[in-house]
Amino acid sequence: DGGITQSPKYLFRKEGQNVTLSCEQNLNHDAMYWYRQDPGQGLRLIYYSQIVNDFQKGDIAEGYSVSREKKESFPLTVTSAQKNPTAFYLCASTFLGTQPQHFGDGTRLSIL
Amino acid sequence: AQSVAQPEDQVNVAEGNPLTVKCTYSVSGNPYLFWYVQYPNRGLQFLLKYITGDNLVKGSYGFEAEFNKSQTSFHLKKPSALVSDSALYFCAVRDRDGNNRLAFGKGNQVVVIP
Numbered sequence: 001d002g003g004i005t006q007s008p009k010y011l012f013r014k015e016g017q018n019v020t021l022s023c024e025q026n027l028n029h030d031a032m033y034w035y036r037q038d039p040g041q042g043l044r045l046i047y048y049s050q051i052v053n054d055f056q057k058g059d060i061a062e063g064y065s066v067s068r069e070k071k072e073s074f075p076l077t078v079t080s081a082q083k084n085p086t087a088f089y090l091c092a093s094t095f096l097g098t099q100p101q102h103f104g105d106g107t108r109l110s111i112l
Numbered sequence: 113a114q115s116v117a118q119p120e121d122q123v124n125v126a127e128g129n130p131l132t133v134k135c136t137y138s139v140s141g142n143p144y145l146f147w148y149v150q151y152p153n154r155g156l157q158f159l160l161k162y163i164t165g166d167n168l169v170k171g172s173y174g175f176e177a178e179f180n181k182s183q184t185s186f187h188l189k190k191p192s193a194l195v196s197d198s199a200l201y202f203c204a205v206r207d208r209d210g211n212n213r214l215a216f217g218k219g220n221q222v223v224v225i226p
Contacts, residue, residue: 042219
């Protein structure tokens with residue numbers, strides 16, 4: 001079945017540690033997105049990519065980094081510079097144009 | 113910049129009654145509008161979209177939404193709510209400039225009371 005796979009489902013970070021969240025899609029979508037979800041704040045865009053080897057900062061990119069080396073993969077690294085990383089992270093993808101974004105089932109990141 | 117307002121934090125409705133979730137938007141030019149639903153610890157599921165044409169859009173699971181340009185609104189409706197409709201609902205908007213970025217509202221928790 002086609003879809004978006006996020007892993008792991010739960011992740012714990014120690015102080016000073018970088019952690020990487022995986023996002024893989026087999027929908028042949030062009031664009032991929034990373035969102036952060038906090039209770040009562042909706043979804044906020046971290047980074048997005050419309051084409052391989054290119055990506056743009058969203059509204060809250062500080063303390064995060066991404067890469068887009070393959071069309072199907074868009075990993076997100078939460079660096080130690082992100083002082084409040086506890087949140088639910090959602091990855092999405094879509095074809096360019098008017099199609100809706102499809103979402104993975106998220107990774108919940110917590111601080112140890 | 114595009115933005116969405118979902119003015120109510122929670123919507124309570126009795127099972128079998130009509131359900132309405134409100135959304136107003138701000139965007140330069142004509143919008144693309146979307147509704148999504150989220151169940152606990154899951155990703156967002158697409159319900160419906162307005163791109164152009166008929167102002168009344170029908171989507172999944174019996175939901176529909178009406179685009180009102182003069183009021184810049186895109187309210188989600190269902191004629192008869194089910195307990196299984198209890199979830200978090202998000203409205204989203206993007207403009208037509210080609211950057212493919214969505215702006216989401218903060219979400220509305222819908223509670224359908226048996």
